[in-house]
Amino acid sequence: MNEQIHEQLKEIKRSFRLLMNGVASHSMRQKGVSYKINWGVPIPDLQKMAAEYGKNYELAIELWKEDIRECQVLATLIMPAERMDEDLVEVWMERLRTQEMAELLAFHLLQYLDFAPALAYKWIASDCNMYQLCGYQLLARLFARGMEPNERGINEFLDQVHVTLAGESLPLRHAAYNCVLSFCDLGADFDVIAQKALADLNIL
Structure with missing residues (x-):
């Protein structure tokens, strides 16, 4: 992972704390939606964040590796579809949990x-x-x-x-x-x- 992507990843993770919705996170857990970490950030907020970063193949790859709900949602939003080949789809599917x-x-x-x-x-x-x-x-x-x-x-x-x-x-x-x-x-x-x-x- 290059330094720029590493810093962006850290910045993104930090930002989730500010957008955290404990009620939503708790509700998801009660319904059996289990992630290692789930901040309960609403999808519209994640869509705004994705718009700021734009399409970014390398960042999407790193985000999907994280067992954090918000990271994975962001990954689906910023991955350029034209860069997604069948092998990569298979790798992502192996990490699909919910x-x-x-x-x-x-x-x-x-x-x-x-x-x-x-x-x-x-x-x-x-x-x-x-x-x-x-x-x-x-x-x-x-x-x-x-x-x-x-x-x-x-x-x-x-x-x-x-x-x-x-x-x-x-x-x-x-x-x-x-x-x-x-x-x-x-x-x-x-x-x-x-x-x-x-x-x-x-x-x-």
Whole structure:
């Protein structure tokens, strides 16, 4: 790590103390959102901070290594999408620990990657809940932006959704259901296809 990045990292960590929200931090812990350190800083405050630093590949790399909620949120905001290759995505995914961060990573960064659809379809079929969760978050974002899947993609998606919605994980079922709603919003044809495929689950 070069000296400038090291100093920026120290400055960022210090600034969290000034923005600390103990009530929010405590509330997250009660809901099972566990980080080594969580200052409870609101996302809008972190977005303002990210705007001040701008896109910065080296700083984002170092921030993501920290087991601190605010550092990781900032990393998702300042990492340039064009510098994020598949190997780096895998490294970041290995450090993913919470549902909140899966949502923010997909929303702030992953949806802008050229290979985002391939990642999403691979992850929703993963054995790892965190990968599945991030996959559904990512697909929901892509559908919301108007990305229409081809026939194979539709079949893969609905087959996997059916398995997930019949499963026991509440966070996964919630993410899959929201993803289905985004899929249905693509148009009447997609809505009909989803209703037929998931009719036995009686969710739509």
